[in-house]
Amino acid sequence: MSQIPRIVIIGAGYGGIVTSIRLQKELNYNESDVTLINKHDYHYITTHLHMPAAGTDDPKNARVDISKLIDEFKVDFIKSTVVDINTDEKKVILEDGSVSYDYLVIGLGGEPETFGIPGLKEYALSIRSINSVNYIREHIEYMFAKYKNDESRTDYLTFVVGGSGFTGIEFVGELADRLPKLCNEFNVDPSIVRIVNVEAAPTALPGFDPELVKYAMDVLTEKGVEFMISTPIKECTTDGVILANGEEIKSQTVVWTGGIRGNSLVENAGFEAVRGRVKVDEYLRAPGFDDVFIIGDCSVMFKEDGKPFPPTAQIAMQQGVACAYNLAASIRGEKLKTFKPEIKGTVASLGKGEAIGVVGERKIKGYTAAVMKKIIDIRYLYNIGGISLVLKKTRL
């Protein structure tokens, strides 16, 4: 067996894939064995998933083969599902085996947080993987087909989106673009179709500039989206949702985007976590472990005002870069670098040609923001896969 340290990265999301790619550059020949483990043999671009979920873009554009991203001479890849982490024996337990590590990077994705609302887990759909968005898209089309075979069932054509955060807003924007096309395809009167966006908080897009929030809601309302803000969902049933005010919305399609938590595997492995997220140290390590780094959805860091940073692709990627640096430093016995997220900007798409955002200090909206969104997407593709990946995956 090799005497060189073994780095195991679990999860090939934003954090895991960037760590892997950066390690290829940081490490010298034979300085470490690096193994990336992921459930699928592809990486997916989570920030794009709202489009194939609505059917406005091909799921292939949100999926990149891992073999195209990593250099298999430098990084080993195992396609398997992690079922447990044994920190005592320094082993990752897979559904079909186990892998030992000297250093572990946990880059596992999060899970929908349903806040204990009854029925959401059972009956609501969620935007969380290529398979889940294929399901949502097919489900939506199926509802149109079902309606045409029983026109008394208007609940087939009521689409409830729970949550007006980033994902919820981006998803209703795409839905509002897509459903008129399905009406045309299935010969359905568009006036029967409803998109209802329900949010418990007193505003959509909490944390965003109120002027931009208003702009976003105006654009989406104009496209036919109905907003119910300050309206908690009390229960999700097979018939639709029951709101806290007692009102029922009959719907066969409830998509829950209202919250995300870390991966329950992290809790089960014994890390100190709140909702599956571990408060990592300034070097991105789990408290009490100098051989376990946690990045992305399963980590949490706090702003100066004491509020947590939201789990975004932007931060996960920055963590990946820092994590690769600190892994190399750990192996070499060098000093680790402290990490602090740097928020360069945030842009939320509102469907084709419309978006809102903040870049640096500047507020942007409309077409400018939509173009900026595209630039951000392209920059990410370029960073992980070069110009050829940009050309392959970008719908201009």
Add this chain to the structure above:
Amino acid sequence: MSQIPRIVIIGAGYGGIVTSIRLQKELNYNESDVTLINKHDYHYITTHLHMPAAGTDDPKNARVDISKLIDEFKVDFIKSTVVDINTDEKKVILEDGSVSYDYLVIGLGGEPETFGIPGLKEYALSIRSINSVNYIREHIEYMFAKYKNDESRTDYLTFVVGGSGFTGIEFVGELADRLPKLCNEFNVDPSIVRIVNVEAAPTALPGFDPELVKYAMDVLTEKGVEFMISTPIKECTTDGVILANGEEIKSQTVVWTGGIRGNSLVENAGFEAVRGRVKVDEYLRAPGFDDVFIIGDCSVMFKEDGKPFPPTAQIAMQQGVACAYNLAASIRGEKLKTFKPEIKGTVASLGKGEAIGVVGERKIKGYTAAVMKKIIDIRYLYNIGGISLVLKKTRL
């Protein structure tokens, strides 16, 4: 009100649409009022429905706007659903009104015949309209999406087709072409997917030449279709089908093509019918009525050997031509012509590039038969809508 006789045609299938188009030519100006009544504002090419059902062709290619086929100066069109026929008052009762007739042409489509097999009506799908085939297609895609979210459920990927008659065979041929593409799209191992064609009779395609039947089954078996011939279905359930031999096939998709009967409306209206089909006289009239013509699925005629002609598009179209002639003759008090079906040939498609058939006395198979099938399709489009319709609806 006009004193000229009113002809009402109900149903714009092969029989009804050909009758309407021919009447436009047969009748002189102001010789008769002609009204065509149909549930949809489009005619559909029933013999094509197995393709959009499987997803191998766009449903638009199986649908033609009625306004493109009839001359609205000569034939009135009413989009409505017929709920009853009152022969005493000579009225057609619509869901939203009624229309009087002097001469009635019943060209209503048939209904699936389930032979009393429990559960088929409730749980099996059938290829009978644009809406129903859109449903089947979306249902099939949905099953792939569902499987990818729960890979223990292989019953999502078992597709049972009940009946190996004309429609059943043509449908499994298309399915066998389509499913490998869905495997690719949804990243599914094709070896998990099953297409099972179950037939109670001792042969597939009863009435066809045995050599051609063997060829068809060999082609389809090669494409992955499993045949269970001489195997009656005892029951259809929410879990799949239970065969007469006690075996259960777990499947979430059962498509029933095993039989067709006439329209129950014809029985309810008091016509003497067996399974919704009326034995019409040699002039295509209902027995005892010289003002009611019945053509297509609701009519039945017998061969010299005493067996009934099957309800085919070919016969319905010939009946349409004869019916138009006899209507004009009736109005003019002239002698009616007797009608006898003339079977020019029959070609069954087996998916892309493969078919079997008999044209005149000649047996054809393979690519030749596939081309012949195309020619038959094109000839029909040309007959009803000219070259522009051929160009619009043909996938070459």
